[in-house]
Amino acid sequence: MAVAERKSVIIDEASEKEVQVDVQSAAKLQEFLHSYRPTTEMRRDHLGEHYRVEISQPLPEFDCKNARAYAATDLTNPARRMFAHVCQPGTVQRQRVISELKGLLHPSLAMIATSGPVELSQPLEERLVIFYERPDGIKLSELLQKNPGLRNPTFLCTNIIAPLIAGIQQLAELGLSHGCINPDTVYVHNMAMLAPAMAEPCGYSQVYYYEPLERMKCLPAAKGEGNTAQDYYALAVLALYVLHGTEYFEKFTRERLPYRILQEGTYATFLPNEDAPEIFFDFFRGIFCENSADRWDYSYIRPWLDGKRYNVLPPPSPLESARPFEFADMTGDTRRQVAYALTQNWDKISDVLHSGRLSHWIAVSLRNKELTENVARIANSVTQINSKNEIQLNEQFMRVVLLLDAQGPIHLGKLAFNIDGIDTLFAELYATKSQELQGLIKYIEFNMTSFWLDQQRKDPEYMPPPLYNAMLAKLDRIRPIIRNNNLGFGPERVLYDLNSDMACQSPLLSGHYIATLPALLKRLDQLAASMSREGDPIDRHIAAFITSKLGIQHELRINELAANPALAGNKSIMSLYLLSLVQDKVGTAIKLPGLTHWLSLRILPLLEDVHSRTLRQKLKNLLMEQARGGRLSGLAELVIYGDYVTADRNGFQQAWQKYQANAIKIEQYRSENLIAKQSVRVGFSFAKGIAYVALLIAFIGSLKGM
């Protein structure tokens, strides 16, 4: 008993010693992190050495929904008049437009000087800041208010339309669009110039009547990049504004304008009495046509400005059916009108389909057999779907609306979006934590786009724009991973896959603008000192951000640690795995001692899962060494790819078997029964030996006697 106690004391002493070593190791790591102050290259309010945001000088006239505007200074040329958009966190910017227009000099476009993350002094946050040259002059709206005499055709053509079409044409050549042409974004000094609109999704702040119908019906974040056809449309509305003023548009309410356009046509809606100088008839008729592909562009407007006359006929009033379809408080003479009426009364679509009124109207008034059959089929499906299954019902309603209006945006419950607007819509719904996000996720998951595509392909000449093709490819890539809700996947992953330029939205990185992998590593390294006590350096956002940037499509599994599921599934180990992949990708030249110490501090207690004390101690010592090295890949090679787990497991199994076998033997050695039996057996052996020897001696003696 005393021996057992002594041995137990030895083990306790060894464990205590190990615990002490662990505490010392953890203390060393914490001490390093506590004193770790990585140098930051950023100067407050500065972007590099050239630009500075004057955060004390706001310029509200340049504000937009997603960004506040401030004066800015070009430090190499202080005379240059500049302003900067300080973007709100969690919002989406038009990075493609920014990168294409950066440094582009055009008399009709405000120049984008540069963009990038800037650490602000107020608020104390890192934000994306876009620096522009300030457009000359004042806003067109202010100019016309001050000088109503400028509302004349000459000024409009020479000073407004001519420079603006040149700017729009430049955008068209780059495959871009402006998306927000209105009197507040057009600046006039001598000639008109377009203010930038890159700090928010295309058309996000656009006044509704400056948008063509297919964009007007969309949610602001879901309009998509579109093309310059929407800019020419806005230009035509702007021309009306110059000629007639704001009051002209007061009668066009947001609710009724789409309906009126559908009923009367765009041209008839905006110019019911053709109340414009005659020379503008061609211009308005050419632009206010229903099909965006037929809309006038630079190739028509420039000659028109030069005096060429086309004698464009006014578009006919859209009329398809013999009898109107009455629904709610609306009547529809065309399929598009009916579709619009349905989207405005989404909850009542089910009743219309159940009653068969819609298919009856299509059959009788439109005499379209194929459409009647399709609508009847959908109506039949709707009757079989449980009314509580909102997703399936919405999908069927979406199909009906698309059958009636294939040109219009896709409607899904409260959502209305264009294909190329899905990315920004997703970001908006995610940022506002909208319940509609689930609907959009299901839309992507169930590949509802295919029905939209089928409708477009009914037109044999239909060619999807490059942006649509890119989005369709993205959706195809996302679909297989959307159901996966593990680390690195889920809605966060969809967010970053759809918006590849979006900054990481992790709460760990709140107050920082991280849009690239090197920036992520550096920032996590800097955060190590303050965040290491709170948890792992990775959360769902960071993991999704990384997997999206690295293009990881399969579930994250560390096969090397499969023998120890507790280690393989651990978040700290997973963090190390992902971050080491990132460091491998961006280059191991960047040393990250803060991050390696942070991860080592998290991983150190996990090594208790290693059974072998010797191996454990060795690993801990190596871990401390690697932490000092600042290389995540070195740490990963040790902890993940070290191949110690299998050896440890096998060793443990052998040790366990040996221990159990020994325990049985020890029990046996304690058994009195066994001792007694063995004593008898051995005793008899001794006795037999002696007796046989005696017999042998007696036998030999007797033989001699004979």
Added chain:
Amino acid sequence: MSSDLSSLRSGGIKMAMPLTIIALMASAVILQFGFIFLLLAILPTIVIFFTDNSPGKSAFKVVGSCNFAATLPYLAPIIHVGRHFGHYDISFLLSNMTAWLIIYGAAAGGWCLIFLCRVIANFIVILVYEYSRTALESVQTQLVEEWGQRVTQKN
């Protein structure tokens, strides 16, 4: 291997009885009246043969060996005479109390030997077991020290 041994052993036991009968018949032919002396001398062995329950009839073997070792010196002259077809007068032997004391004393000595050896063996076994147990416990301690308390868990 062990099955071969056990089959040999069971075969040996089966053969023992006929061999004993043959040996006894041969002894009776050679020893003549000496055979009576032999039967009386190995009486303790005969008795223990039928009463011994120890494994492998070890007690019989020990007592028998001792008994026979003491009998052999007295039996040798009878065998010698018998070999030359002479006549040996066993009345002198039968009336020799010292001879009977030695013969039966040797059988009793066999019993004493069994008892004594058992005591010694018990002491040795306890000593060996204690040593082995201590060595194993030391190994167990090393295992726990290296692999932790989890190695002691049954499952």
